[in-house]
Amino acid sequence: xxxxxxxRPFLERLRVxxxxxxxxxxxxxxxxxxxxxxLRVLEEIDxxxxxxxxxxxxxxxxxxxxxxxxxxxxxxxxxxxxxxxQAGAWHVQEASGLVLDFLLSKFRSSGLPMNLIMDACAAxxxxxxxxxxxxxxxxxxxxxxxxxxxxxxxxxxxxxxGSSQVIVTNADATVWAEVPNLWDGILVDIPCSGEGMFRxxxxxxxxxxxxxxxxxxxxxxxxxASLIQSLRPGGWMIYCTCTFGFSxxxxxxxxxxxxxxxxLMDLQIPDEWGxxxxxxxxxxxxxxxxxxxxxxxxxxxxxxxxxxMRKAQGKADSSYESAVALSHQSISSVEERTAFLKAHWPxxxxxxxxxxxxxxxxxxPSQDLAHALGRRRTSALQxxxxxxxxxxxxxxxxxxxxxxxxxxxxxxxxxxxxxxNLMTYQGLGLGWMHKNGVRVTNYFPKSxxxxx
Numbered sequence: 406x407x408x409x410x411x412x413r414p415f416l417e418r419l420r421v422x423x424x425x426x427x428x429x430x431x432x433x434x435x436x437x438x439x440x441x442x443x444l445r446v447l448e449e450i451d452x453x454x455x456x457x458x459x460x461x462x463x464x465x466x467x468x469x470x471x472x473x474x475x476x477x478x479x480x481x482x483x484x485x486x487x488x489x490x491q492a493g494a495w496h497v498q499e500a501s502g503l504v505l506d507f508l509l510s511k512f513r514s515s516g517l518p519m520n521l522i523m524d525a526c527a528a529x530x531x532x533x534x535x536x537x538x539x540x541x542x543x544x545x546x547x548x549x550x551x552x553x554x555x556x557x558x559x560x561x562x563x564x565x566x567g568s569s570q571v572i573v574t575n576a577d578a579t580v581w582a583e584v585p586n587l588w589d590g591i592l593v594d595i596p597c598s599g600e601g602m603f604r605x606x607x608x609x610x611x612x613x614x615x616x617x618x619x620x621x622x623x624x625x626x627x628x629x630a631s632l633i634q635s636l637r638p639g640g641w642m643i644y645c646t647c648t649f650g651f652s653x654x655x656x657x658x659x660x661x662x663x664x665x666x667x668x669l670m671d672l673q674i675p676d677e678w679g680x681x682x683x684x685x686x687x688x689x690x691x692x693x694x695x696x697x698x699x700x701x702x703x704x705x706x707x708x709x710x711x712x713x714m715r716k717a718q719g720k721a722d723s724s725y726e727s728a729v730a731l732s733h734q735s736i737s738s739v740e741e742r743t744a745f746l747k748a749h750w751p752x753x754x755x756x757x758x759x760x761x762x763x764x765x766x767x768x769x770p771s772q773d774l775a776h777a778l779g780r781r782r783t784s785a786l787q788x789x790x791x792x793x794x795x796x797x798x799x800x801x802x803x804x805x806x807x808x809x810x811x812x813x814x815x816x817x818x819x820x821x822x823x824x825x826n827l828m829t830y831q832g833l834g835l836g837w838m839h840k841n842g843v844r845v846t847n848y849f850p851k852s853x854x855x856x857x
Contacts, residue, residue, distance in 0.1 A: 409435055409603065414615050422651050423686055426700070430649075433702035439605040440706045443500040445470040447534065447566075448781075450494040450831045455487060466678055467503040472705060486855045488807045492833035493565030493776055498531040501601075501699035501706030504680065505532060505592070505643060508713055509539040511672055517641055518589035520544045521742060525578050525593040525632055528555030530562030532594055533571070540570055545742040549574045549581075549754075560758060561853065567777030567834065569761035569786070570739055572746070576754040582631035583751040590641045591632050595625050601647035601708020604701060622652045633661060636716045641670070645711035654710045655687045655696065662691070662714070669695035670713040679703040683712070761786075763793075770795070770825060770837055772850055778827055779834040797825040802835070810835065813854040815845040 411434060420427045441461060446469050455473075457480050464470040484490055484497050513519055519541040524533045527548035540546050548571055550559050556575055563571050578593075598618045599609040629644070636642055646653055661667040671694045674680045681703060683696035690696060696712035736742050743760060758773070765771040777786060779799065800820050802810055810816060810828050816838065820826075826838040828849075837848035 409607075409610060411435070411603065411610065412613055415600065415613060418615070419649060423649070426681070426686055429702055430700050433700070434603050436604065436701070440500060440701065440704075441472040441474055443470050443498055443503065443706070444473050444495055445498050445503065445534070446495045447538075448492075448494040448833060450489050450833075454489045454831065455495070457482060464500050464503055466674070467500075467506040470498065470500070470503050470506075472500065483855075485853070486808075486811075488802075488811060488830045488835065489833075491565070491811055491853065492830045492835050493567065494831070494833055496531060496534055496562070496565075498534075499707055499709070501704055501709035502532065502594075502645070502647075503535070503706075504674065504678075504697075504699065504709075504711065505535050505645070506538070507674065508643060508672065508711070509535065512590070512641060513539050518639075520589050520736075521587070521746075522546050522590045523581070523588050523592070523632075523635075524548045525581070525591060525628070526550065526595060527573075528552065528559040530559045532592055533559070533563060534566065536592060537566060537568060537571060543737060543739050543742075544570060545572065545739050545746070546570055547572045547574060547746070549576050549578070551575070551577045556757060557852065563758060564773050565776055567761070567773065567775075567781045569777070571758070572743065572756060572760060573758035574754050574756055576751070578628040579631040580751040580753045581635040583635075584749055585634050586637045587635050587749070588637060588640055590643075591636055592643045592645070593628065593632055594645050594647075595628055595653075597621050597625070597646035597648040597653050598650065599647055600649045601699075601701075601710075604707060618648075618650055618652060621648075622657065625653060625657055629657060629661070633666060633716065638716050638718045640716050642667070642714050642716070643711060644714070645709065647707065647709055649698070649708055649710070651687055654698075654712075655683055655690050658696070658712055658714070659689070665717055667714045668717050670715055671695065672713055679705075683710075763790075763795075769848070770797070772836060775827060775834040775836045777834065779829045780832040781834065795825075797827050798822045799827045799829050800838075801829050801832075803830075807835070808855070810838075810847065810849060811853075811855045813847050813849055813851065815847045817845060821845060 457476055458473045459476045460471045460473050462472050489495055524536055527533050528550040533548045536546055550556055563573055598621045602609040673694050680697040680699055682693045683690040684693050699706055699709040761777055762771045762773050807830055821840045823840050828835045839846045
């Protein structure tokens with residue numbers, strides 16, 4: 406690992422704000438090793454599939470996740486080489502941020518609405534996957550990302566789910582104020598100065614300055630104001646960053662609490678997990694529940710902050726109350742929610758994925774559809790494909806054929822039939838092959854192909 410030279414202004418500010426907790430944190434930030442990586446299993450597969458990786462424990466706040474390390478020192482094979490990753494069976498996420506899984510499970514068990522949810526600033530998509538796990542059966546999730554250069558990764562992450570309940574959009578987060586009192590819930594992993602990534606990202610240290618922290622605060626303020634405006638009364642919000650400073654965390658939220666627009670939620674995270682209540686660090690934070698820091702050395706993860714709150718009742722714009730009533734009382738299907746959103750949201754919003762796209766271009770089935778088939782296939786999707794007269798043949802792949810397929814090779818296999826062939830791995834759709842007589846074409850997306 407790289408050696409670290411932490412900026413003096415950062416250390417000075419940390420000692421002022423974090424007090425006695427600062428020195429242990431600083432020692433951890435100078436540590437030569439980041440926290441172990443975390444793998445979250447989204448679909449049941451043979452664990453031997455994840456070759457070269459060894460579990461070193463289950464993450465207690467997310468039972469489907471486990472910390473892991475590589476079995477062989479010097480093994481640098483990229484994670485995306487694994488067919489289980491390409492099929493969407495598992496995803497690598499940072500352990501600290503997976504506490505959102507615990508919080509969302511508490512929301513759901515307490516009856517908070519999960520019908521219309523937005524993931525603001527959604528790329529690269531790990532938190533989108535967490536939200537999708539807790540979405541209502543007929544709910545709709547909008548994953549919105551303002552930065553063009555982060556969209557491809559988000560689209561690939563969502564595509565691997567094969568979900569028909571996710572819309573991906575490109576929009577500046579401030580435009581959502583134009584649709585007030587709409588969302589049941591919003592997760593905002595807001596742009597920040599990235600101090601929590603110092604152990605694993607040298608560039609985060611090089612790019613840091615007090616000026617950048619101030620600039621991030623200036624960016625965060627209008628984003629948060631817009632999203633709160635678009636949250637319906639009683640709706641929930643999770644605010645999170647991967648940084649430590651008060652200005653981007655507790656100080657950003659506090660004015661909304663003191664004004665009465667937002668209310669902190671009384672949620673507890675078990676002490677033994679190591680998350681530090683915000684009130685133990687920021688003495689002006691009013692309660693022990695509702696907000697936490699994950700600090701390296703206390704939690705087996707990188708730096709992270711999150712807070713949970715609700716929009717106070719009686720804060721609705723009366724001119725929009727009829728729309729709110731329609732969206733939350735009359736609508737009962739994901740199709741109706743999609744139509745309602747498209748009729749009401751700002752013109753600046755660009756839709757990049759409208760739920761499950763079946764065709765990428767005329768006559769060519771989409772990569773989304775490939776991931777939605779196999780053992781993810783639903784009766785509704787089957788009926789839709791039957792109505793369109795689409796027929797295909799499923800072919801299971803194991804090594805070495807699956808690796809060759811992911812490299813983009815046109816496999817000459819006796820099982821291939823003329824027409825469309827769905828390549829599967831442990832029952833999960835990977836992508837398409839097309840056969841026309843002796844000609845075989847591999848349709849696995851070029852942007853995802855592995856290179857040996």
